[in-house]
Amino acid sequence: MVIGLSIIGYSFTVSLQDFIAELDSLAADAQGAFDDAEDTTALEAARVEFLGAKAGRLKAAQKGMGSVDKPDKPTAGQKFNAVKKTIEAAFDTATARLNNSGGSQKHDAFDVTLPGKPVQLGRLHPITQTINRMKEIMGRLGFTAVEGPEIEDDWHNFEALNIPLSHPARDPLDNFYLATAGAQGNIGAGPDGKPLLLRSQTSTVQIRVMEQATANTVAGGAKPPVRIVSLGRVYRPDTADATHYPMFHQIEGLLVDHGVTMADLKSVLRMFCQSYYGDIEDLHVRFRPSFFPFTEPSVEVDINWRGGWMEIGGAGMVDPNVLRAVGYDPEEVTGFAFGMGVERIAMRQHHITDIRDLYTNDVRFLAQF
């Protein structure tokens, strides 16, 4: 069957092949003639020879199409049109060539060394970029990023975080409390009637997440593990200078589960830092004892940096009082928490020397990141 068909095909397409061959040679001849034309007169003569409306060779070839077998006519027609376009394009090119060299140029001289037209691109703020990287890395380590309110009540900012009424961290000089006002005196106060305040740390979010987690637990059921990073603005009354600003950003991590240890804390922080400072080989984490109300033990965290140690934040094991305050049993689960200042890390990485530059938003500053 296959062989038979091919023989049949051969026997019927002889004249089509001849027709195509004729067109190809016509196209080659025309190209040659147009290319060779040295002036407009010669080009016009070539045009008449090939593209002449009455006696041009292309016209003649078109007439030859009539002798092609009927089934091949569409193919022949397509070929003819293609060749016609090629020849016309060759003529146009030749015309353009002669026009340009003849002094009456169609286009002005084009200077390819001129600068391109600028594209106006915006940039993300360096703090956003830093936060995005941190979230991305912590996400890979299995920590989901969460946010919470910036204006907090006494319970979430202090009480649940094991900061009792007598604790210096509550001092009005160390916090931005809201002024209470309003007809009922309850604008600026929380549900408990105590003044609200701008949160002084993002640990407040950890309390909210753990409260939510334990509230969702069915009676008698196991309390779910928590594995989050909370991020956002925090506020402390510092006089603004090159290294202080009354508002800054924190990232805090929290892992509460069965069998979480300080070795896990150290290892997670090391992995985070290895990912963040990818260019430091042989990165190590060092703990120094510290004191935070919401963790016990509490440590400052250093990593090795340019031959010395660099402090990157605070950390510790979640204080049993905090676990109890949000409904977890410290005999059942343990947890670690850590916190880092985003500005400090961003500034060091981007060589920013004045924290106030971050909040001045000079477009020349922002364009650098």
Next chain:
Amino acid sequence: MIISKDWLSDYVDLAMPLDELTERLTLTGLNLEGVENVGDDTAIDLEVTSNRPDCLGHIGVAREVSVLWERELKKPDPQPKETGPTASSEISVDITCPELCPRYTARVIKGVKIGPSPAWLQKRLESLGCAVINNVVDITNYVLFECGQPLHAFDLAKLQGGKIIVREAIEGEDFTAIDHKTYKLSPGTCVIADAERAVALGGVMGGADTEVSDDTIDLLIEAADFDPLSIRTTARAHHLHSPSSYRFERGVDPEGLDWASRRCCDLILELAGGTLYEGVVEAGSKTEPTGDIKLRFPQILRLLGIEVPDAEVRKILTNLGCTETHCCDHCVKVIPPTWRADLTREADLLEEVARIHGYEKIPEDVGVRMAPSHRTRQDVVLERIRHVLTASGFDEALTLSTVEPEWVEAHRPWTTEAPLVTSTPVLRRANALRQSVVPSLLGCRKTNVAMSNPVIEQFEIARVYLPRAGQLPDERLVLAIASGRELLELKGVVEALVDETIGDARDLTTKAQRPGDSHGTLLEPGRTAWFLLEDAQLGYGGELSEAGLDMFDLRGPVTVAEIDLGPLVESAELIHRAEPLVNFPPMSRDLNVVFDDSVRWADVEPIVTVEGGELLENITFQEVYRDTERLGKGKKSLLWSITLRSPKGTLTSEQADAVRDRIVAKLSKQLGGELRA
């Protein structure tokens, strides 16, 4: 806390190199702040966390060294000879405010000779940067820096009525301190008074009238304990911060009072002479002995992730001054020393074991369990929004959450409630929690204009704080933009954001009327668009009014927009789905229709949509054209094009014309529109 190395070596052997000493102290809780050579002594500045007031004296630091290097702690045992009559015959002590001063002790020394301190004492105080006054005052300071217990010496002859009354200050009471400034006191402050007047601000500062001077002969030596909170409040209220208040704020060793008093008297007898009267005159109660604390050995592995041998655990606790009351295979029970009020729970003992055993022994390479995490809907949507904005040429700004009250008053698009304010301004005059981010961006624009920056296109994603009585405020996440572009360009950005999040900008409607719960003068009323998404307010875009431009020293035109991101986050299509494409060619028609000027695009577009029917793929608005001569007064022409396409086949010109004619006919009938030739 500055430590003199020479002084420290009185209490513990310091054979180790200085670097080793400071490194080890740093790693166990006393962070090195700096080292300075003072003469042939070395001043070591150590950071002491607020839970460790026991290390606010040389003996406390020496104890840490003795535990770490397992060396003996050599603490003096002062036993000054009491050769005078009974002290209680000279003075009485009464506490009327036990909540402010739980305990007060006084000793009496008569016949001292005031003069300069000996060189060794002066040198030590100078190493610490402490001013040298006279032998008695220097000794009280010396003992303070030795053991952390502040002391005060009164000129006994100047105390009226042979009485010490520890009481709460009376409202408006005047007190002249040793700095010779007069302070107005208020209740809550603890004063030490004699029969007549206040002679000291308890635990904070002594009084000018009774201070030890060159003429002083008889002394009353005070060693007392004050309530930390009231000391802090008093010191802050009067800006009187002293080494004494610093220690009382953190708490002193209640059992250390007597030692300090004896030590002080002993040194006075030795260096200033005199006769110590017999006994201590005291008031107040001794603190209840604390019970024991249990540390279960398995908790160490459970929390720290490493094993510490039981024997080492016990040794660490005992060396730190704990008294062991019980020990078995499972746990150890100890009574913490009185100078370690921070040790009250198992977790506290565990921390002691951890830091002395050494945090460096905790591994940094354990296999932490894997867990899935997800990006929140908000994070996914915000990333898209930021992407659209940066791709459209806007830089992201971050500005302070509070602004000056005038900025809130000038522009309140989201609420009419008065703003929340902080008790103290967050920065300069910025005490109002902002209710719009737009003024903050205009503030940035002003700064940039002042720097002659040519292109200032900025956005910020932040919260506004809308008050709710008795609750946390509504912290609404908004996007604000401030731009030099035309209003319709800005509106195009908003439409792109809606498109990119909820998928179809056609859900966005625009009104010219300002909603009821907004006011302000920042925007030009006729040139502000209020955006709605399914009848809910989404935001606005507008040009600044003259007043708005003036407020920020700007020259127009400046356009701004602000969008509530809540609805976009909530309704965003996180996963896009593919629709089959129609591959028949489209057909376009331009429409140029003349209307009365009062006809708005919002009137025209729905008619075009309805009449375009199923074939209508797209409407592209092109321009508004006004020409009184050609179109007539009060007329305008709207020019737009429509794209038509059918899933059933290639449309013919006749079909496309029919759609166009249908649209024109309806526009003519309903809005009086006329096709322009």
